[in-house]
Amino acid sequence: MAVAGAAAEGVGRAAGVGGGVEPLPQLQKWRIAVEEEIDLREYVEVLIRYWRWIVGLALVAAVTAFIVSLLLPPTYEASAVVIITQPRYQMQFDPRFEAVEEWTPAYKAFPTLAASDGVLQSVLETYTPSPEAHIEEWTLGTLSGMVEATSEGDPSLVVLKVRSRSSEDAAAIANVWADRFATLGNSIYGETAEDVAFFEGQVVQAEQALNEADAALIEFQARNQASIVNAQLKSCRQTQADYLADQRTIAYIVQDIQGLRDQLAQRPGDRPTSLADDLTALFLQVKAFNAQAAAPIQLQINSAESLSNKSLAEQIVFLDDLVNILQAKSSEIDERLAELEPQILALQEQLQEINTESDRLARARDLARETYMALARKLEEARIAAQEENRVLQVGSYAAVPEEPVSPRKLLNTAVAGTLGLMLGVFGVFAVEWWRGEEETGGQGDRER
Structure with missing residues (x-):
């Protein structure tokens, strides 16, 4: 070219x-x-x-x-398999502790968790390699270089691989690793003995709080004067109602007397009163007396003549005196009502304080009882779940001792x-x-x- x-x-x-x-x-x-x-x-x-x-x-x-x-020296590889499962059922003794209906495991986190320092450190503390493994220093860095955690394309599996110059050590380390990883994973995602101990402590505290609430409520009931105060308050209110009714009756009688007086004032003062005028005046007097008496008074008239032989001027004076007496009585009722009002207010305040304290102690007792019952149910649930064999992480297959080296x-x-x-x-x-x-x-x- x-x-x-x-x-x-x-x-x-x-x-x-x-x-x-x-x-x-x-x-x-x-x-x-x-x-x-x-x-x-x-x-x-x-x-x-x-x-x-x-x-x-x-x-x-x-x-x-x-x-x-x-x-080159031979290197052996052993593999253990950990399976990620879902709970077959979820206990819910108390509706306030709501269980998750759809549980989705964090599949991507499990291989990382398996190779974490915490899991590997527990393997270091649990297992000691044999001299055939030719491991000079049994450290976290050495173990990290020997292990590998993968999902092998299936997120519900975690394959734990261990390489070592000793086939027995490779299998033993893989099995210990699988056990430690499953234990740690179940402690995070499932019910454990630690959860049971936690709820046991909570139940003890809740029971103590319930006993204290019951004792406080019993002590309050021993000095509870709600019924006494309530009876006193009802009596005062009834007295007040009676006074108001008497005062209203007196007002009506005064109006009637004033009407009769106005009617008599229109006649000559020297004329004698008629039987009708005497009867009206007597009726008003009796009515005024009945307003203060416990039993009504009845009169029986046998003659149609005048009862009092009074003149109209004397009858007007009599009516004015009766009005003055009734107004004095009304003023006396006002004073008694004024004296009664602070008593009613004090009794209402005292009754409200008693009811408020009673409600507070009852609510505290009810809350303590509900808390105790909810924690007791959750404790039983945790105990059953801790004894359940179907955990989130289970060792699906332990590693066997490899017969052939993988390298060289x-x-x-x-x-x-x-x-x-x-x-x-x-x-x-x-x-x-x-x-x-x-x-x-x-x-x-x-x-x-």
Whole structure:
């Protein structure tokens, strides 16, 4: 290809010098086509010429890799499987402790939790490797380099893999790891003995609070005077109602007396009163007396003559005296009502304080009882759940002692090394051939000059 390009350039220069004109378009196209042409025979000839070097380099690399694989110590891998399950049922003894209807596990968090420092640290404290594992320092960093937690494409599974130079240690570490991981996961996502202990402490405190509330309510009832105060208040209210009724009756009688007086004042004062006037005055007097008496008074009249033989002026004076007596009585009732009002207000206040304290103590007792019953039910629920065998995390399969090592893979290492050696040999001979071609082209150019 280089020779064809040089020939094309020579022809172009010759055409430009001899004719004094630019190269023809057809010549340019021919030159480009010659330069783009690839001759595979040159590459094949190079490979045939150096095939011994290529094959030799591949064999050396393969043999070296095989010998190194034989010298490397074997490494065993053991795998344990932890299954993520959902609870078959959810207990709910008390509706105030609402259970989750649809429980969705955090699948992505479980592999990370399995490889966390807390889980691995518990494995370190639980298991001690044997001398066959050739572990110089049993530390968290060493264990982290030996383990791997994956889901293997199924989020409901966590595969725990452990690699070690001892097959027994690899299986034992994987099994201990699975147990510790399942225990920690169930303590986070399920009911545990710690939850039972927590609710037991809460129940003890709630029972103590309930006993104190009951004692406070009993002590209050021993000094509760609500019925006494209520009876006193009813008596005062009844007295007040009676006074108001008497006062209203007196007002009506005064109005009637005033009407009769006005009627008598229209007549001559020296005339005697008639039987009707005497009866009306007597009726009003009796009515006024009945307003103050416990039993009504009844009169029986046998004669149609005048009862009092009074003149109209004397009857008017009598009526005025009766009005004054009734007004004095009304004023006395006002004073008694004024004295009775603060008593009623004080009794109402005292009764309200007693009722308020009673309600407060009753509410405290009811709340303490409800709290105690709810926690007692939750405690029983936690105890049953803690004894349930169906946990969120369960060890689905413990690791068996591996029989064959997973590394080094002698055949694979040998094949890979041979392939790399072959590729390196091919690239090497092409590089040598290119270098030699450049040197020959440079020497020929010097001879032409």
